[in-house]
Amino acid sequence: MTAENEREIYHKLEAMKEIRNKTITLERLKRSILNEVRSGDQEGRCLAQYKREMELLQQEKMSHVEELRQIHADINAMETVIKQTEESMSRKLSTAARLHDDYRPLKSEVDLLRRQCLGLERLPDLHEEEGSPITPDRFPSLPASGRAAPFLPPAPRKPPPPPPAFRSAIQQDFLTVSLRQQPPPMKSCLSCHQQIHRNAPICPLCKAKSRSRNPKKPKKK
Template sequence: MAEEAEVEILSKLEKIKEIRNKTVQLEKVKNRLKAELETVENEETCIQDYRTEMDLLMQEKMAHVEELRLIHADINLMETTVKQAEEDRNKSLESAKQLFQDLRPLKHQVDMLRSSVGLEKLPDIREAGEKLPLEWVITFAYDGLYQVLCRLLEKQKMDYMPEMPDPTSMFSQNLVAAVAAQTMERASTSGMNKPMESARQPQVSVSHSAAAAFRQQPPPMKACLSCHQQIHRNAPICPLCKAKSRSRNPKKPKRKHDE
């Protein structure tokens, strides 16, 4: 009986020990669970704050997008306005150039009429305080001077044309005289060699014609076996793919004759 009681007591002690260990483990798990729940609550609060901040940022972004859209619209409007203003400026500039061009001969006529009756000429447009670009005045003055010079040269050419010899005829006469003198000099110095030179002239002409015909013919070509591009027939290596060029009809080696 005593042994059975002792065994029962030992088994109860083992169970108590196991209960204690499980209880300690349970407390640890409960503490970890509590910590995780607190972390979840904290993160949930942070997430709400983050979402609120993100909403504010999105609103600010949309506001900036709207501002950028308005800015781009203003830029496009200004570009259109500038282009229209440039077109108007160019039209006015062309009209002003045409009016200035028409004004020059009219002023010249008025000045001639005033000079004929003893009056002074009208002041120049720039001297009168008109806002005209200087390059206009220079350009039209140069054009007028050029036209005057052309008319003077044409008049002088028409006046002196019968007396002036033709430079082309003079050049041809001088050339004929020089060739004749050179021919007579050669005939006097090498009279014996004239038949030989006359016999060589056909050969020289034939050789020149043959050389010209040879230059006109294209070089002999063949197709590369690797890249199929046209290369020179005697090229050992293709310049494109660097492959060795092989002839489709190779020459057979000649047999040496027995002595």
């Protein structure tokens, strides 16, 4: 074999070695490319799922935003209702207080006429009425429970002052009939010394039993 043939064979061997090494490297690159593509495709599918999940989360967020908006609207509406109710309550209680200012002196006058003219007890106070929503501390001027109004004995046969303009027709009729009647016979209570009806068995003011100063003596058999 000549030297030229040996060199040619040597070059071929070197070329085959180079081709083999490069082929191995090429296969590695090909496998890497395929692996990266497959991995990229997998990531792409995951990315699509993630984006879908993000869309669902955004929708849920918007639904909660709408719920919060509705809640805030309900809160604002309820605050308006509360404010209107408070104003209405304040107006009604103020009106009740003003009416009570008119009621109290008229009731005192009616109670006085009942005692003077008819020997009757006073009418129950507002808080003493059965089923009444009024408590003794509802109005500052409301008398305490069970305490009778002070009795002021009038001058004999002196009519009371003319009725105020705000009295109802029933109250006016009651006062008119009372004024037309003659004052009943009176006597002094032995306990509280107030004027009461002569035939009253119990003092309507102090609740003491009324006794005659000159009791009848029993008849002798």
